[in-house]
Amino acid sequence: MQENHSTEGAPESHFNESLCANCQLNVYEPGYAINLCSDCRKSLIKYPIPKWIKFFALGILAVMVISLVRTQQYISAAVHLGKAENAIDQKHFITAQRELSLVLNKFPKDFNANAYMMVASAYNFDFEAYQIAFDKVADIKTEDEALLSTVNAASEYIAQSFPKDTLMYKRIVAVAKDKEKLLAMVDSTDEIVLKTHIANFLFETKDYDLVDGIVNKVLAVDPNFYQALSLKTAVKRNTAKYDEALALCDRLLAFNAEDIYVLSQKARIELKRKHDKDAAVFASKALALDPENDCAIEATAMVDYFAGRKKASLASLSKIKAHEAQSGDSTISKRLSPIILGSEIYR
The missing domain is CATH 1.25.40.10 (Tetratricopeptide repeat domain)
Structure with missing residues (x-):
């Protein structure tokens, strides 16, 4: 009497590395990282990508593009605002106003940019630019005492041009x-x-x-x-x-x-x-x-x-x-x- 079960007639299953890794029927094409036959390689290349994956990928790409554009805009605005502040410190008010215009073209409601525009335009006696900037910040409160003092001094400077009587x-x-x-x-x-x-x-x-x-x-x-x-x-x-x-x-x-x-x-x-x-x-x-x-x-x-x-x-x-x-x-x-x-x- 035999102790073990007989294996006679059972199918043998083992992977043949010399054949296509997908179908195990044809010889694979050499020269590729994955061993596939020509037919399997073509069919897998043509395999359709699900639409949801495409839309998801496009969505991620759009978010990335928008983020890059906005980041670039923020960086550019920050650079120009910094240049304007330096120009104001040096009393180069034409330069300051030019730099601030570049900032306000992208961020027209930015408080600091408008406040500094009031300063630059006041010393340039640009009444129109001063009024536009003033209208955008008139109702906004700030705790920046230094900026407020600078704006007030500039406002007094430009006000000297207007007679009361x-x-x-x-x-x-x-x-x-x-x-x-x-x-x-x-x-x-x-x-x-x-x-x-x-x-x-x-x-x-x-x-x-x-x-x-x-x-x-x-x-x-x-x-x-x-x-x-x-x-x-x-x-x-x-x-x-x-x-x-x-x-x-x-x-x-x-x-x-x-x-x-x-x-x-x-x-x-x-x-x-x-x-x-x-x-x-x-x-x-x-x-x-x-x-x-x-x-x-x-x-x-x-x-x-x-x-x-x-x-x-x-x-x-x-x-x-x-x-x-x-x-x-x-x-x-x-x-x-x-x-x-x-x-x-x-x-």
Whole structure:
């Protein structure tokens, strides 16, 4: 009697490594990582991927792409915001405003970007940009005392341009060409901005001592009043006190190192005393900051004119007039035209 069960007739099952790993019928194709015959390899390649896997993969891919794009946007905005903050610290407000515009193009409601835009646009006297930024943050509270202090100082700086007594301002404008009536109004208001407007209109009479006297009264109240200081630079320029005029310009540049009007004024002062190379440097700096700024174009036109480049100076005059056709303010072309057309002797 046998103790063990007989195995006779049972099927033998073992894996043949020399055959296809899938069907175990055909010889596999050499040269591949997985040993498959030609038929099995083709059928497996054609095996359809389930749709849910495709959609799932596409969903993951879309999330990854969106995340990468957003991350890149956040990084880019952070870089530009950092550059703007550094520019503000250096009082380079044109640069700061340009950098902040790039941030706000992507994140128009960002609080910090709008707050800093208020600062930069205030020192650039860009009233429209200031108002847009102000409207976006006016109702938002912040615990950043340093930023709030900076914004408040900038707001006070730009507010100096606006007279409180608008009726008195209209009366001044109405008699802008009447010297006697203007003089009678000087002591009729305590607002230094209105006194400066009167002095500005009197500047056209070329009575520079009179203008300087009014400006000095204004500066006695506020030594850093922008409009009075800028008018005084023109007085000093036209009375051949060039060093004093340039010193006043430097005082203004201490508020905004990229003040295009002041840089252009320095160019006009240097031209007046025939320092044409120095004038060209200041005009170039102003134009580089904003090629479309009329003050910068004016300074460039004058540099070109005195360098004998009359065609270029006339082209600049035409560009200014084209800008003025849109703005309605022809102040710059009226003072530039007589100089480069030869009817007024500038120096």
